[in-house]
Amino acid sequence: MKFFSQIVELFSTEKYMDIIWEGLQTTLIISVLAALLGLLLGTLVALVTISPQSGWMMVPKAICKAYVTIVRGTPMALQLFIMAYVVFAFRGFPEELTATLAFGINSGAYVAENIRGGILSVDIGQTEAGRALGLTRKITLSRIVIPQAIKNVIPSIGNELIALIKETSIVSMIGMFDLTMAAKIIGSGNNMASYIVPMTVVALFYLAIVYLLTFGIKLIERRLRAGDKR
Amino acid sequence: MKKLLSLAMVVVLLCGCVFAFSSCGKDIIVHTNAFFAPFEYYDGTEIVGVDVEIMNKVGEKLDRKVVFENTEFSAIIDNVEGGKVCDAGAAGITITDERKEKVDFSIPYYTSVQYVILATDDASITTKTKDGVEYIVWEALAGKAIGVQTDTTGWIYTDGEINATVDNDYGYDGVLYGTDTELKNFDNAQLAADAIGKSVDVVIIDELPAEFIVSKNSGLKCLPLYYSGETDADDAPVEEQYAICVTKGNTELLDAINEVLTEMMQEDADGVSEIEKLVMKHMGMSE
The missing domain is CATH 3.40.190.10 (Periplasmic binding protein-like II)
Incomplete structure (x- = not known):
């Protein structure tokens, strides 16, 4: 029963809760900013990738393809490490920004593929019909294809956001004070001197964040599907 | 909305750069x-x-x-x-x-000297006593799983003892070479100490951190780690x-x-x- 008494001890000690609060803030800041950056970047990259082949579009298309390949093909931990110790290795560069950029760029590649998949999932007949009615390519995409695509994309974007939040736990690798680092600190020699209890408690915090997010995504999905006859 | 977002990102970036250079060298x-x-x-x-x-x-x-x-x-x-x-x-x-x-x-x-953290009830590791000081020699750790913090001297020494032989790059004979002793890396010594009795048998870390960890965990004890000499009287730790x-x-x-x-x-x-x-x-x- 030492386990449960230690959980109570952790929750009732102000010092430990301060540490968790500090870590929670970092985790939330990085997750939210990186998610926004990822969505923005992902949308842009997806739009470039699905745009029709033409002479001058070759260059951005190639860049986007390389971006998605490299980011999805290398471990996140390695990307974070390179960002922290090579790219943004400036004195006093805010590490939250380093992490936000690293995770945002990583997330962007996955979001881009999700959005691309969503757009491709809309039947080609929809585009053909729009074009046949005399709508421009742009209008067809923005008024007919994308509204239908969004519905298909939301679940996989939600998936990506959940993965992103949990993946931020690796920022403790570059010494950042996030939730996982909070658990390490509480578990270190001068505090509880055992990792099992603080790690479990922090896991509960991650679970709570992800649960809230899932709830939010469900609401959006329900709203978007309100008109569906199923 | 998207314009606002990208504007916000640019502002954040610029602030970051200004911050980075203003604190430069101070x-x-x-x-x-x-x-x-x-x-x-x-x-x-x-x-x-x-x-x-x-x-x-x-x-x-x-x-x-x-x-x-x-x-x-x-x-x-x-x-x-x-x-x-x-x-x-x-x-x-x-x-x-x-x-x-x-x-x-x-x-x-x-x-400092290197210390071994082990479970208080671990009888499988033979200890020696000299001048009233109980200690463990490297040979006693043969066949054990040893946990260390990556890149610490504990890791350097243990890696050397396990992997070194005169025939390879190390150029000397490790005490534990060929004894089926396992080295396991951890982010920090506390994490390794948590694994004692599970994935590792002992942890090697510097004296004071070892004592610090042991003072917090009732089931653990720590003893200095000695190199064997010609006779027991020559057994000595390596000071660092x-x-x-x-x-x-x-x-x-x-x-x-x-x-x-x-x-x-x-x-x-x-x-x-x-x-x-x-x-x-x-x-x-x-x-």
Whole structure:
């Protein structure tokens, strides 16, 4: 029963809760900013990738393809490490920004593929019909294809956001004070001197964040599907 | 909306750059691994410890602010060598020849030996006693799973003893070579200590952190680690010396650190130096 008494001890000690609060803030800041950056970047990259082949579009298309390949093909931990110790290795560069950029760029590649998949999932007949009615390519995409695509994309974007939040736990690798680092600190020699209890408690915090997010995504999905006859 | 978002990102980026360059060269940035009590550890959300107090004195001397940043122990030497993200490393770093090639070390300020942490009821490891001191020799660890913190001297020694033979790059015979002894790396010693009795049998780490961890865990004990001599009387531990490292060529900072350390190692009337007092103070906090 030492386990449960230690959980109570952790929750009732102000010092430990301060540490968790500090870590929670970092985790939330990085997750939210990186998610926004990822969505923005992902949308842009997806739009470039699905745009029709033409002479001058070759260059951005190639860049986007390389971006998605490299980011999805290398471990996140390695990307974070390179960002922290090579790219943004400036004195006093805010590490939250380093992490936000690293995770945002990583997330962007996955979001881009999700959005691309969503757009491709809309039947080609929809585009053909729009074009046949005399709508421009742009209008067809923005008024007919994308509204239908969004519905298909939301679940996989939600998936990506959940993965992103949990993946931020690796920022403790570059010494950042996030939730996982909070658990390490509480578990270190001068505090509880055992990792099992603080790690479990922090896991509960991650679970709570992800649960809230899932709830939010469900609401959006329900709203978007309100008109569906199923 | 998208325009607003991208604008916000640009502003954040610019702020970051301004911040990065405004703080350029003013603060002394010190990298550490804050899981090495009593030399550096987290008290609440603050990094405290013996090394922190030493570096704060250096900062006072140079009239510059000292900022401690927590990072992986294995990254500290490389970060200090590059000198781009920090000026110095203070993490109870032992002076070794390999590290000397990359960074400049201050004068040593503390002498330590390696300790073995093991479960109190572990009878499978034979201990020896000499002059009233119970100790463990390397040979007693044959066939065990040994947990260490990556890149610490405990890791360097254990890796050497397990993998070295005269025929390979190491060029000497390791005590545990060919004995089926396993080396397991952990982020920090506490994590390794948590694994005792599960994935590892013993943990090798410096003396004071070992005692710190053991004082907090009732099921663990720690004993000094000795190298076997010709006879039992020759059994002895390997002493190692801690120093603070700075980027090569940063003589201004190195001189200041050496000055502060020299002052702090002066023994007072009772024969106790300020460093020893700090160690006792921070060890005391654990109880």
